Amino acid sequence: MSEQTPFEKRAREVLDESAVKLDGRTLSRLTQARHAALQRKQQRHWWRTWVPASAAAAAGVLAVMVWTGPVTDPVAPLSAGGNGGSAYEDIDLLADAPEFVAEADDMEFYEWAAAELES
Numbered sequence: 001m002s003e004q005t006p007f008e009k010r011a012r013e014v015l016d017e018s019a020v021k022l023d024g025r026t027l028s029r030l031t032q033a034r035h036a037a038l039q040r041k042q043q044r045h046w047w048r049t050w051v052p053a054s055a056a057a058a059a060g061v062l063a064v065m066v067w068t069g070p071v072t073d074p075v076a077p078l079s080a081g082g083n084g085g086s087a088y089e090d091i092d093l094l095a096d097a098p099e100f101v102a103e104a105d106d107m108e109f110y111e112w113a114a115a116e117l118e119s
Contacts, residue, residue: 004012022030
């Protein structure tokens with residue numbers, strides 16, 4: 001602590017003397033007010049700690065969920081065994097549609113795609 005000036009020393013002496021001269025009732029009221037203020041500070045303190053911590057935890061969980069969210073691979077449905085056979089079902093639906101099998105060139109493609117799925 002830095003050195004006190006003569007004014008600060010005198011102010012401290014006057015305040016200390018006036019505190020000693022207070023009656024018991026006033027000292028009791030001041031002590032009660034001090035304890036009440038400290039109690040309120042402790043009661044308010046919990047949310048100042050937990051709310052930011054909870055918000056940070058929620059933001060972390062959200063970031064992990066977004067970062068490791070469902071990955072969609074555009075090639076997976078066309079690969080053999082991808083998505084539990086859904087690619088095979090898609091090929092069946094396309095092959096059954098009359099407008100897709102009108103030309104012989106398209107039929108060769110579907111036969112090739114079916115062979116790729118089976119291998």
